[in-house]
Amino acid sequence: MKAVKEFVVPAAVLTAICLVVSAALAGTYQLTEPVIEAAKRAEADASRVVVLPGGADFKEVTVSGVENIVEAYEAGNGAGYVITGKAKGYGGDLQVMAGIDKDGKIAGVKLMDNNETQGIGSKTGEDAYTSQYKGKDSTLEGVTAVSGATISSKAFQSAVTSIFQAYGSLAGVEVAAPEAEDYKTVVFPDVTEFTEVALDGAKAAYKAGDAGYVIVIEAAGGWEHAAGPMEIYVGVANNGKIAGVAVGENHEAPPSPETAVVLKQDYLSSYIGKTSPDDVDNVSGATQTSRGIKKGVRTAMELAPALIGDTTPQVDLTVAEDGSASAVIGAVRVEIDATGKVAGVFAADETADLASVAPEEVKEAMDNALAAYNASKGA
Amino acid sequence: MNKLKILVNGIIKENPVLVLVLGTCPALAVTNSTINGVGMGLAATFVLICSNVVISLLKKVIPDKVRIPCYIVVIAGFVTVVQLMMQAYMKSLYDALGIFLSLIVVNCVILGRAEMFANKNSVFDSFLDGVGMGIGFTLALFLMGALREIFGAGTFCNIPIPGLSSQPIAILAQAPGGFFVYGFIIAMLNKVSHGKAVKRKTFDCESCPSHAGCSGALKGGCGR
Numbered sequence: 001m002k003a004v005k006e007f008v009v010p011a012a013v014l015t016a017i018c019l020v021v022s023a024a025l026a027g028t029y030q031l032t033e034p035v036i037e038a039a040k041r042a043e044a045d046a047s048r049v050v051v052l053p054g055g056a057d058f059k060e061v062t063v064s065g066v067e068n069i070v071e072a073y074e075a076g077n078g079a080g081y082v083i084t085g086k087a088k089g090y091g092g093d094l095q096v097m098a099g100i101d102k103d104g105k106i107a108g109v110k111l112m113d114n115n116e117t118q119g120i121g122s123k124t125g126e127d128a129y130t131s132q133y134k135g136k137d138s139t140l141e142g143v144t145a146v147s148g149a150t151i152s153s154k155a156f157q158s159a160v161t162s163i164f165q166a167y168g169s170l171a172g173v174e175v176a177a178p179e180a181e182d183y184k185t186v187v188f189p190d191v192t193e194f195t196e197v198a199l200d201g202a203k204a205a206y207k208a209g210d211a212g213y214v215i216v217i218e219a220a221g222g223w224e225h226a227a228g229p230m231e232i233y234v235g236v237a238n239n240g241k242i243a244g245v246a247v248g249e250n251h252e253a254p255p256s257p258e259t260a261v262v263l264k265q266d267y268l269s270s271y272i273g274k275t276s277p278d279d280v281d282n283v284s285g286a287t288q289t290s291r292g293i294k295k296g297v298r299t300a301m302e303l304a305p306a307l308i309g310d311t312t313p314q315v316d317l318t319v320a321e322d323g324s325a326s327a328v329i330g331a332v333r334v335e336i337d338a339t340g341k342v343a344g345v346f347a348a349d350e351t352a353d354l355a356s357v358a359p360e361e362v363k364e365a366m367d368n369a370l371a372a373y374n375a376s377k378g379a
Numbered sequence: 380m381n382k383l384k385i386l387v388n389g390i391i392k393e394n395p396v397l398v399l400v401l402g403t404c405p406a407l408a409v410t411n412s413t414i415n416g417v418g419m420g421l422a423a424t425f426v427l428i429c430s431n432v433v434i435s436l437l438k439k440v441i442p443d444k445v446r447i448p449c450y451i452v453v454i455a456g457f458v459t460v461v462q463l464m465m466q467a468y469m470k471s472l473y474d475a476l477g478i479f480l481s482l483i484v485v486n487c488v489i490l491g492r493a494e495m496f497a498n499k500n501s502v503f504d505s506f507l508d509g510v511g512m513g514i515g516f517t518l519a520l521f522l523m524g525a526l527r528e529i530f531g532a533g534t535f536c537n538i539p540i541p542g543l544s545s546q547p548i549a550i551l552a553q554a555p556g557g558f559f560v561y562g563f564i565i566a567m568l569n570k571v572s573h574g575k576a577v578k579r580k581t582f583d584c585e586s587c588p589s590h591a592g593c594s595g596a597l598k599g600g601c602g603r
Contacts (some may be wrong), residue, residue, distance in 0.1 A: 013445065017437070017452050021453060036466050039470055119412070125555040
């Protein structure tokens with residue numbers, strides 16, 4: 001009898017309570033389910049008009065081949081589409097409904113089911129955030145995140161991107177993927193046309209008009225706690241010099257204000273005109289990030305010859321028997337005497353005047369001629 | 380025990396949040412606005428009253444060994460009922476409370492009252508205790524929510540307050556602000572009550588605010 005009281009009774013009571021509670025819950029569910037469903041449907045219908053004003057007579061359509069789409073509706077009156085997409089947010093999946101008008105522009109967006117933190121991630125559901133999507137096309141240019149709610153904002157944006165893909169497949173149009181800030185134009189501000197070229201070892205490479213090339217390197221994060229690699233855009237001019245450096249996506253969470261400095265052009269512009277990162281100073285307080293950028297730039301510069309060819313200047317060196325030499329570099333002719341000193345500099349074209357050649361070019365020609373002369377002696 | 384005393388007990392002398400320091404998780408989490416705080420307080424109050432009554436009814440039936448699982452099942456049942464009801468008839472509040480609504484299950488005020496009071500008092504007394512504790516919980520959450528909303532967002536029940544709404548102390552509406560305001564309120568309460576609310580002369584079993592309802596008190600103290 002003791003065993004029964006010890007073990008059987010407690011188990012039986014607990015089971016009985018569970019059964020009663022389950023039954024009560026089933027009853028409540030039966031009671032409230034139609035109301036909840038109706039409320040959800042009414043809310044969804046009402047919000048469909050909110051995101052697509054002028055839309056009516058919505059019919060569900062199926063989207064195939066696009067991930068992260070919850071449902072899609074086509075307005076019967078041809079006003080456009082209302083598509084619900086999802087993405088992983090801070091508290092699980094968050095759903096976004098967007099209305100896309102017949103011109104492929106966003107008519108409105110609304111945050112739907114989500115478990116984002118109240119007062120933080122939930123701000124992505126507020127007008128201040130959602131209204132900026134209005135009128136945007138699939139590139140979502142100029143959309144900014146809610147500060148302090150980056151994860152929720154990113155998820156929101158990614159859901160909208162999926163929605164555009166679904167729109168593309170439904171409406172049978174090509175949609176451009178959103179482009180992050182174009183760092184290519186940061187390094188080559190005057191160039192508008194970039195054509196992608198293949199380059200082994202780089203994340204991507206682009207020919208920047210006639211000005212040179214942009215090499216994108218995915219370098220390991222500089223900062224030791226960085227959550228991922230950083231993207232470094234290196235602009236290489238046709239003469240093999242650095243035309244500009246920009247840091248794209250990165251995880252260098254600023255532990256110090258200095259890190260923020262390193263990622264800006266004020267610092268990065270010190271690379272311009274250099275051929276290697278060696279002469280660029282590290283920023284104290286952000287040494288790791290500075291080094292990370294250097295590493296990326298170095299990799300890019302090692303890869304650059306594959307694109308722009310060997311930029312070692314062509315030196316046409318003629319060495320006379322007495323040890324004196326004459327070298328023609330571009331428009332400059334450099335005479336070197338037997339002791340290895342520059343004896344004279346002339347215009348390569350006998351009829352031209354040396355004054356017509358830029359002084360920098362003359363100096364460079366002298367340096368290169370001497371380098372070539374010394375090399376020939378050494379050889 | 381005097382019925383009125385049971386009712387008032389939970390509001391002031393044994394206020395669950397400010398004196399017993401129970402249920403701090405929801406008290407910190409959802410009080411970033413007044414409406415959220417009050418909504419959470421009322422939802423928890425409903426569950427508290429129902430669970431107190433049911434557990435008091437079942438106190439003879441529930442074996443001591445499995446009492447905690449039994450309480451949890453009962454409480455979870457009521458929470459789910461509240462959740463479904465709210466989703467059906469108070470959608471906006473349901474959306475506002477979000478994930479914290481289901482966390483009422485693990486609110487220690489409710490389990491605490493089941494363990495401390497309902498399982499050894501009459502049904503009516505347990506009901507009164509639930510009402511009193513619920514009001515105390517709601518009031519504390521209202522106070523925190525109001526303070527955090529007024530100074531953290533410059534609004535009260537979403538109505539902007541002139542002068543404050545332009546320069547809100549935003550951190551008060553965020554997680555750290557919850558701790559600031561919570562500590563501040565408890566400090567104020569001690570100041571006003573001259574330390575009687577929390578401070579005790581001795582730290583023994585009798586001086587514990589939960590002494591009256593504690594099962595351990597009969598054995599001479601916790602863990603004895």
